Amino acid sequence: MLDIEEKNIIQNKQPATGASAGATPQIAPAAQTPSQPLSQGQGLNKEAGKVPSVPLPPSLATASTRVKVPGAGNITIVLSLVALVISAIFYLVLVGLAKGVNNNIEQLKRQIEDLDKRTNSEENQTLVEKYNSLKSQLKTYKTLIESRIYPARLIKIVLLRYPKKSLFGSIDFREDGSVNFSGSAFSLTDVAKAYVAIRDYALVELKWRSGAGSPDLSEALNAFSASKGDVIGFLLPENRAVVIFTQSEPQSFQPLKDSYIMANLKNWEIARVAPVFSDLQLLSLESEKKSEEETNPLAGITKKYTFSVKVDPLLLVPPAKSTSLSSEAGYAY
Amino acid sequence: MLTNVYLRTVIIVILSLLTLGFAYLSYSSARPQYQRLLQEERSLNKRKEEGENRLKTLEELGRLLKEKSENLSLVSVALPKDNPGLPELFVELDNIAASNGVIQEVKESTIGNQVSLQKKSSNKEGEETTLTYGAVPISFKIKGSLSQIEGFIEELYKNLRLVRIKSISLSTENELQSPTSDFYTASLQIEAAYFLSEEALNASQSGASTTGK
Numbered sequence: 001m002l003d004i005e006e007k008n009i010i011q012n013k014q015p016a017t018g019a020s021a022g023a024t025p026q027i028a029p030a031a032q033t034p035s036q037p038l039s040q041g042q043g044l045n046k047e048a049g050k051v052p053s054v055p056l057p058p059s060l061a062t063a064s065t066r067v068k069v070p071g072a073g074n075i076t077i078v079l080s081l082v083a084l085v086i087s088a089i090f091y092l093v094l095v096g097l098a099k100g101v102n103n104n105i106e107q108l109k110r111q112i113e114d115l116d117k118r119t120n121s122e123e124n125q126t127l128v129e130k131y132n133s134l135k136s137q138l139k140t141y142k143t144l145i146e147s148r149i150y151p152a153r154l155i156k157i158v159l160l161r162y163p164k165k166s167l168f169g170s171i172d173f174r175e176d177g178s179v180n181f182s183g184s185a186f187s188l189t190d191v192a193k194a195y196v197a198i199r200d201y202a203l204v205e206l207k208w209r210s211g212a213g214s215p216d217l218s219e220a221l222n223a224f225s226a227s228k229g230d231v232i233g234f235l236l237p238e239n240r241a242v243v244i245f246t247q248s249e250p251q252s253f254q255p256l257k258d259s260y261i262m263a264n265l266k267n268w269e270i271a272r273v274a275p276v277f278s279d280l281q282l283l284s285l286e287s288e289k290k291s292e293e294e295t296n297p298l299a300g301i302t303k304k305y306t307f308s309v310k311v312d313p314l315l316l317v318p319p320a321k322s323t324s325l326s327s328e329a330g331y332a333y
Numbered sequence: 334m335l336t337n338v339y340l341r342t343v344i345i346v347i348l349s350l351l352t353l354g355f356a357y358l359s360y361s362s363a364r365p366q367y368q369r370l371l372q373e374e375r376s377l378n379k380r381k382e383e384g385e386n387r388l389k390t391l392e393e394l395g396r397l398l399k400e401k402s403e404n405l406s407l408v409s410v411a412l413p414k415d416n417p418g419l420p421e422l423f424v425e426l427d428n429i430a431a432s433n434g435v436i437q438e439v440k441e442s443t444i445g446n447q448v449s450l451q452k453k454s455s456n457k458e459g460e461e462t463t464l465t466y467g468a469v470p471i472s473f474k475i476k477g478s479l480s481q482i483e484g485f486i487e488e489l490y491k492n493l494r495l496v497r498i499k500s501i502s503l504s505t506e507n508e509l510q511s512p513t514s515d516f517y518t519a520s521l522q523i524e525a526a527y528f529l530s531e532e533a534l535n536a537s538q539s540g541a542s543t544t545g546k
Contacts (some may be wrong), residue, residue, distance in 0.1 A: 079345065083352035091359035094367060101370040108377040115384035124391050131394055134408060137528045140464050141412045144495055144526055151498050152487040155479065158503070170504035175497065318490075 149175060149316040153234065157244065157276070157315065160232055161201065168194065177316060180283065182306040191285065191305050198277050198307055202250030205272040205314060208239040212267040215239050223264035224255075235320045241268070242314055250275040277309035411493045415533040417469040417525050418494075425494050426473070433484040435477035465534055467527045470499070478515045479503075489523070497524040 118124070151173060158171055172180040181198060185191050204224070208215040217235050220243050224231045228245035235241050247253050253273050255261045283306040398405065410421070430437040475485055482503070489496060502520040 079348035080351075083348055083355055086352050087355035087359050090356045091363060094360065094363040098363065098367045098370055101367070101374050105370065105374050105377055108374065108381055112377065112381050112384055115381065115388060119384060119387050119391065124395075127391060127395050127398065130398065133414070133530060134405060137408055137412055137414060140466050140528055141408065141495060143464055144412075144466065144497070148490070148497055150490060151501060152483055152490060155483040155486060155501070155503070158479075170502060172500065172502045174500045 148318070149177070150318040151316065153315055153319075154179075154311060157232070160230070161197070173311075177311045177313060179277070179309050179311055180306055181309070182304070184288070184302045184304050186302060188303060191303055194305070195280070195282070195307065198309060199275070199280055200246055200248045200250065201244065201276040202247035202253050203242050203244045203274055203276050203312055203314065204255060204270060205274075206241045206243065206265075206268040207271045208241070209267045209269060210239075215241060216267065217241055219264070219266065220268050223261050223268075226260055226264075227258065236314070236317050237320045240271070244276055274312055276312055276315065278312065279308070279310040281308045282306075283308045407493065412466075412495050413527045415467075415528065415530055417467065417527045419469065419471075419525065422471075422494055422496070422525050425492060426489075429485055429488045429492065430475060433477070433481050433488060435475040435481045435485050438474040438476070465529055467529045468497075469525045469527075470522060471525055472520065472522045474518055474520050476516065476518050479517055482517055482519045485519075486521075495526045497526065498522075499524055 154173060168181050168183040170180075170182045172182070181194065183194055185194065206220055215235055217233055220241055221231055221233050224233075224243050224245055228247065231243055231245045233241060233243040250273065255270055255273060285303060285305045287301050288304050413421075426437065475482060477485070486498065486501065489498065499522040500520075501522075503517050504520075505517055
């Protein structure tokens with residue numbers, strides 16, 4: 001029994017086996033006429049009974065189960081080789097790149113070694129040591145300079161404030177801003193006067209309004225001088241200024257309520273009002289016989305006193321850099 | 334025929350995949366080493382650049398130190414290194430006193446022992462660092478008017494040589510007898526600061542510890 005697949009194979013094989021057509025005379029005529037195709041299976045079924053059962057020669061019988069792709073074996077080998085070659089090229093490229101990088105690394109190592117040698121030469125070591133020493137020397141200098149206080153202004157204030165030496169015999173000033181005023185007086189009234197002179201002294205810290213040009217101290221001095229007779233002032237860094245004048249109860253002084261001051265302070269803002277000397281304390285008060293030879297016993301007795309105060313830190317701030325230190329005297333009224 | 338084409342396509346695809354697979358395998362096997370080499374090259378390049386910059390900075394530094402040597406020598410005048418430089422300071426004090434017309438009582442000058450002091454300072458980042466410096470306390474008296482004394486103190490402050498005024502004591506000797514007299518005596522206590530290098534600091538510390546034992 002031939003099935004349809006076998007028939008088709010036979011048909012396909014026929015041209016190839018044309019030379020041996022004579023060797024297969026047993027093939028049914030129906031199978032030799034390709035003009036009558038076996039379609040839709042119906043004819044097959046109808047004719048199935050009429051087709052004689054012919055045994056196939058062994059060569060044809062095996063052809064029905066073998067699939068042969070012409071040239072497929074060669075292509076496989078070629079493609080495999082191509083794959084191998086591509087892989088090899090790819091690998092070689094990578095190895096070449098790596099070698100290049102490796103050479104570069106070696107070169108870089110040599111260059112770095114050379115650089116290190118030059119950097120760590122004795123001459124450069126000395127240079128670095130000198131630089132480090134200078135750097136820390138300058139740092140120390142800068143820190144010490146910046147932490148210094150400026151005591152000259154205090155002398156000026158004392159000079160202007162206490163022209164009568166009868167009030168104070170000695171003034172001891174210390175770096176931390178503490179000041180001791182000591183003196184001798186014939187009476188307690190004089191001691192009280194000295195006390196008041198220290199107490200009734202106020203300072204106003206001013207800040208120059210931004211965008212108003214360079215700070216003008218005379219504007220500030222003029223604003224206060226109308227009501228305060230003994231105004232002195234000085235400029236400070238960061239566009240600040242201070243004016244100092246006699247003022248009873250400095251803590252309660254309110255310049256903002258003074259219309260004249262406010263009208264004349266055009267470009268200055270009032271930042272702070274404070275007493276010049278705070279923490280006023282009477283450290284000692286003792287009677288001392290001035291002279292043994294004095295006939296009037298009362299006349300020979302003096303009162304020795306010492307007041308201790310703290311100076312407002314603003315008075316010890318170094319002057320503005322643009323202002324020469326000596327020019328501050330010009331601002332004192 | 335269709336079957337043949339189909340089979341060929343399948344084989345080509347498989348071979349292509351195999352090619353890619355081989356390529357990937359060779360790449361993945363060589364990649365880590367290559368990456369490591371690249372990374373090493375990068376880090377070496379960075380080191381080289383740093384080394385070059387360092388060398389350039391050193392050259393620049395050497396040039397600057399040479400150029401500014403005159404100005405830099407002033408640093409040693411302002412803050413002497415490892416010694417208080419007292420002779421120079423006394424000459425300075427003399428000059429300042431002379432220029433302000435005050436009389437300096439040299440006889441009453443006393444020099445205290447050298448001490449090393451520590452001062453806390455904060456840098457731009459707000460971190461506190463401790464500076465160690467040497468200081469010699471010196472006390473002396475000057476006589477003159479208040480303005481002369483003020484001038485002396487101001488000059489002392491402006492002077493290049495770093496001194497800190499620790500205390501000033503102003504007094505008139507006969508205030509009750511002669512209130513009109515404008516003649517004051519100022520007792521000053523100053524501190525002459527000087528720079529302590531690390532070697533000097535270590536030497537003084539080891540000396541102190543030896544003495545302590």
